[in-house]
Amino acid sequence: MFAPFGFARLMTSTNPVSADPANDIDAQHIRDAIRDAIVERRLAPGTKLSENDVGGLFNVSRTLVRAALQALSYEGLVNVEKNRGAFVAHPSIAEARQIFATRRLLEPVVLREAARHIGKPEIKRLRLLLADEERLTRERGASARRAEIKASGDVHLAIAEMTGNAILKRFMDELVARSSLVIALYGQSVVSSCGHSEHQRIVDALERNDVDTACELMLEHIDHIEADLDLRPATKSSNLKDAFGL
Amino acid sequence: MFAPFGFARLMTSTNPVSADPANDIDAQHIRDAIRDAIVERRLAPGTKLSENDVGGLFNVSRTLVRAALQALSYEGLVNVEKNRGAFVAHPSIAEARQIFATRRLLEPVVLREAARHIGKPEIKRLRLLLADEERLTRERGASARRAEIKASGDVHLAIAEMTGNAILKRFMDELVARSSLVIALYGQSVVSSCGHSEHQRIVDALERNDVDTACELMLEHIDHIEADLDLRPATKSSNLKDAFGL
DNA sequence: ATGCCTATTATCGTATACAATCTAGTGATT
C-alpha cells in the first residue's frame, strides 16, 4: 500500500527531498519535520505513520524513522502501539483537559519568571512576533492559517524562552505542541482572531511591569482557548466521525 | 576493551541476566535499569555507556541499547555526543542551578494541586513512605544508602502523582532524577538525615490542610538540599578529578 | 447474508552487516 492520502503533506512545499544530491538527513531532521506537520495540522490526529512510508518520503531506512517516532512519542505527539505502529496522537478528552490544566498551572509561573528577565529588547521582540501574528490573521488561505497557528504558539514559547530556563522552556514546548493537537481535534471556530488581541494585552501588561495583570490575562486567555473546544463527553458520533473523516 | 570498571553495577544484584532462559528484555527494561543505576548513583556522572558493553550485559543487540540511550538522553540523564557515544550526564553548575530553580518553581504548584486531591488514604500512603525512608536512614551500608536516596525522591514523586496530572508527574520525574545526578556530583554531606524530618513536617502540614505552610517548608527543603551542594565555579580540579575518579 | 476459521500479506521488532568516524599508539621531525 502506498502512503494512503497525501502523505506528502509531511514535506514542506518548498523543500523537495527526492533526488536531493546533498541529502544529509538525520533522525532529528525527520522528527522536526513530522512535529511541524503535526503542530501545523497538516497531519490529522490518528494518522498512521508507517515506518516504510515515512522512510520512503525522506529516502532513509526505517532505522532513522523509528528513532524519530520514538522521540515524538516521548513528547506526546505520537502514540506508538507495540506491533501495530505509530500514530499521530489522538488525545482523549481527559488528556485534553489535563494539557490545559497544566498550562493554567505553569504559564503564570513562566510569566512571572520571564518578567524578571524582560527589558526593552525583549518587549520589542514580542512586539515583532505580535505583528507577524496579526499580519497572518489578515491573510487568506490554508498556508496562512497554518502559519498563524504556529505564530500563536510562538508567542508563548518566546516568553518561556525569556525565563532563561531551558527546562521550563522544554516543558512549555511540549505543552504548546500538544495543545495544537487538542485544538485540531476539538476546536470549533477557526479561533485565534480573538487570541491575538489577548496576546497583545498580555505583552502590554508586561511592558508596564504589571505582572499580576499579565497573569490574570494569561489565565483568561487559556480559558478562552479551552472554551472554544468541544470537550463534551463524546457524543458517540465521534467514533463514526473518525471513521469517515479519515 | 572490556567494561572498564564494575559495569555490572548496572544490574541489580538480585537479577542476574546472563543465561536467563525466559529473557524477554526490551528497550524499556534497559532504559529503566540504566535510569535506576544513575538515580541510585551506582553509575557515576560522566561514565561512558558503550553500546556494546551495555548490550553485552543484557544479552541484546546494540539496537535496543541505542533506543534506551536515546530515551534517557531525552530525559536529560544521558548525553549522546554524535559519533562519540553516550555518557551518564554530567550537569554543569549552571544546569544544576537551573534544575533546582525549576524545582522551586514547580514543587509549590504541584503541592497545591496535590493538596486538592489529598485525603486520609493519601496521607496514610505518604506516612508509609516516610516510615520506609526513616528505617533506611538508620540502616548501614551502601545498599541502604542507595535505597534511601531513592526513597527520598519517591516522597516528592508520590505527591506529584497525587495531583492526578500525568504530565505534571512526568515533569517531576525528570526533575527528581536529574537532581539525584546533581547531588551525586556536587553533594558534600551524605545528606538526607535532615531531609527526612523535613519531609515529615511537610506531610504534617498537608494533614492539617495547611498548604501555605507546606509550600514554605517545601521551599526551605529545596534550599537545604541545594545548600549542601558545592556549586562554586569549578575549582579547576574537576577535570583532574574526572580523570582519576574514572 | 452473517459469523468463524485459516492462509496470506503487510508491518513491526530485533539482530546483524557494512560504512563512516573517532581514538590511540607509533614513529618521524623539529
Next chain:
DNA sequence: AATCACTAGATTGTATACGATAATAGGCAT
C-alpha cells in the same frame, strides 16, 4: 622532549535481513 602525521583498532551511524506479530481476505458452515 614535545609536536605532528599516520596507521590500526575500536565505536558509532545507517541500512538491510530475518523472524514475530497483527491486519486482511477468502472459504466454509450456519
